[in-house]
Amino acid sequence: MAPPTRRSRVEMAESSNKRMKPSETVPEDVLELMMSTYLPVQSLLTTRVLSKRFRETEVRSLDLDFSGIYSRRRRKVEVVGIIEKVFNQHKGSEIHRFVLLLNHIGVEDKIISWTNTCFGKNIKELVLDFSKARKVMAIPIDFSAVESLQVLKLRWCKFEIPDSSPKGLKLLKTLSLMRTQVMVKTIDAIFNNCIHLESLELIECRMDGILSIRAQNHKKFKSLVVSFMPDLRHIRLDAPTLENYKYDGYVICVNILITNALKEANLYYTRIRRLYHQKSDLVDTLRFYTRLTVLATTTIFLEALTKRYVGEGRLENPPFKFENLTEFKISFITPTFCTLFDIAEFLKECPKLKQVVIDIQNFTFEPQMYFWEIHHKAQIQNTSNNNYLLKCLTDVKIIGYKGHWHELDIVEFFVKNAPSLKRLELQMPKNAKNDAHTPDVARIKLIKTIFSGVKVTEV
Known part of the structure; x- marks a missing residue:
C-alpha cells in the first residue's frame, strides 16, 4: 500500500479538524447551558465580552470565584458593580x-x-476574605443555620456558632479562621456540631490561655x-484520628493524648521577643x-535535643528515637548555636x-x-566507627x-555517610552573589570524587 501523499495528509487533517469542532457536534442549547453553568464565572464573563455568539448567555455558574477580580486597574466600586450584576442575573438553582x-x-x-x-x-464552599480592609467584619449571618456547607474559610471575619445546632454545619469538612476572636466555647461548639470535620485552621486568631x-x-x-x-x-x-499537625509560633506546652495516627508535623518554632x-x-x-514519618521544624527543635549535664560532669542526650521518620526538613533561624554536629546527632536516631x-x-x-572546631569536628x-551511617538516605537538598x-562540611558529611545517596542538590539563590563565598575548588573536587551526582542550581 502506497504511503499517503502530502495532499491527502492535508485533506485528512482538515477533515479531522472539522469533525472536532464542538459547535458542529454539540447542540447549540446544550453548549450554551454547559458554558453558563460549568465555566468559572470570570471565564464566563470574559467569553460574553469577547464572543458575540455568547453575549446573551445566561449566568448559571456554579463557581462564583471573584478572588482575582480585584486589581489595580479596577476601582472598588467597579468590582462591586460586576459582582452585584452577576448575582442579579444569576438564573441557576445552585451555587456550589x-x-x-x-x-x-x-x-x-x-x-x-x-x-x-x-x-x-x-452553597458548598464559602470563602470570605476581608484582609484588604485590615478590619474584622462582624457579619450578622448565622453560619450554623446552613446545612449544605462543606468548606468555610473566613479571613478578618467574625465567626460564631451556638453550642447545639440541630442542622447547621453538620456536613462541614474544612474550617479555616484567620484574624478573628476565638473563644473556648467556640472550639467546643465546632466539635460538638461539625461531626464530619476533617481539617481545622486557626491563623493569627486571638485566643487566651488554653486551646483544647x-x-x-x-x-x-x-x-x-x-x-x-x-x-x-x-x-x-x-484527637485519636489526627494525622497532620502544623504549629507556627513560640514554644508552648503541648499535650497530645493519643498519637497512634499522627504521621506528619510541621513545627515552625520562633523566638520570643527576649x-x-x-x-x-x-x-x-x-x-x-x-x-512521625514526616517532620519539618526549625533549629529550636534541635537545640532541645542537644546534650546536657545530668550530674557528675556527664553529658547525655534526651532519650528519644524517631524510628519511623522518612522525611526531615530543618530551617535555620537566627540566632542559633546549631551546627552539623546537632544535625548529625539527630539523624543518627x-x-x-x-x-x-x-x-x-x-x-x-x-x-x-x-566550639565546632575544638569539640565536634573530629x-x-x-x-x-560508623556512628553516623545513614543507610536508607537517598535524597538531600540544601536550600540557600x-x-x-x-x-561544605555538611555536604561532605552526607556523601561520606549515605551509601545509598542518589541525589544531592545545592540550591543557590540568584541574588546571593554578595553573600556567596569564594569556592573551595580543591574541597569541592574531593567531594565530587566521592559522589559525582552533586547538583548546583540557582533559584
Whole structure:
C-alpha cells in the first residue's frame, strides 16, 4: 500500500479538524447551558465580552470565584458593580462555590445579600476574605443555620456558632479562621456540631490561655493548623484520628493524648521577643512526635535535643528515637548555636530516613566556629566507627547554599555517610552573589570524587 501523499495528509487533517469542532457536534442549547453553568464565572464573563455568539448567555455558574477580580486597574466600586450584576442575573438553582476578596467597608449590606443568596442555593464552599480592609467584619449571618456547607474559610471575619445546632454545619469538612476572636466555647461548639470535620485552621486568631480540642468521638478529623497565636499558652489535643499537625509560633506546652495516627508535623518554632524559649516545655513534648514519618521544624527543635549535664560532669542526650521518620526538613533561624554536629546527632536516631532538606536561605554560619572546631569536628569526621551511617538516605537538598566552609562540611558529611545517596542538590539563590563565598575548588573536587551526582542550581 502506497504511503499517503502530502495532499491527502492535508485533506485528512482538515477533515479531522472539522469533525472536532464542538459547535458542529454539540447542540447549540446544550453548549450554551454547559458554558453558563460549568465555566468559572470570570471565564464566563470574559467569553460574553469577547464572543458575540455568547453575549446573551445566561449566568448559571456554579463557581462564583471573584478572588482575582480585584486589581489595580479596577476601582472598588467597579468590582462591586460586576459582582452585584452577576448575582442579579444569576438564573441557576445552585451555587456550589463563592470566593470573595474585598474591602468590605461601605458595602456590608451587599456582601450580606450575596452570601444569603448563596445560602439559598445550596452553597458548598464559602470563602470570605476581608484582609484588604485590615478590619474584622462582624457579619450578622448565622453560619450554623446552613446545612449544605462543606468548606468555610473566613479571613478578618467574625465567626460564631451556638453550642447545639440541630442542622447547621453538620456536613462541614474544612474550617479555616484567620484574624478573628476565638473563644473556648467556640472550639467546643465546632466539635460538638461539625461531626464530619476533617481539617481545622486557626491563623493569627486571638485566643487566651488554653486551646483544647476534644475530638475523641470524631472519625474523620485528620488535620490541625495553629499559626501564630501569641497569647496561647497551652494546647491539649484529644484527637485519636489526627494525622497532620502544623504549629507556627513560640514554644508552648503541648499535650497530645493519643498519637497512634499522627504521621506528619510541621513545627515552625520562633523566638520570643527576649530571644528566650522554654526549653523544658519543648523537651516535654518531644515524646509526642517520635512516631512521625514526616517532620519539618526549625533549629529550636534541635537545640532541645542537644546534650546536657545530668550530674557528675556527664553529658547525655534526651532519650528519644524517631524510628519511623522518612522525611526531615530543618530551617535555620537566627540566632542559633546549631551546627552539623546537632544535625548529625539527630539523624543518627532516624534509621529509616530517606530524604533530608536543610534550609539556610535566611541564615549564614559564622566565619569562625570555635566550639565546632575544638569539640565536634573530629567526632563527626571520624568514619571508623560508623556512628553516623545513614543507610536508607537517598535524597538531600540544601536550600540557600552559599559556599560557606561549614556548608561544605555538611555536604561532605552526607556523601561520606549515605551509601545509598542518589541525589544531592545545592540550591543557590540568584541574588546571593554578595553573600556567596569564594569556592573551595580543591574541597569541592574531593567531594565530587566521592559522589559525582552533586547538583548546583540557582533559584
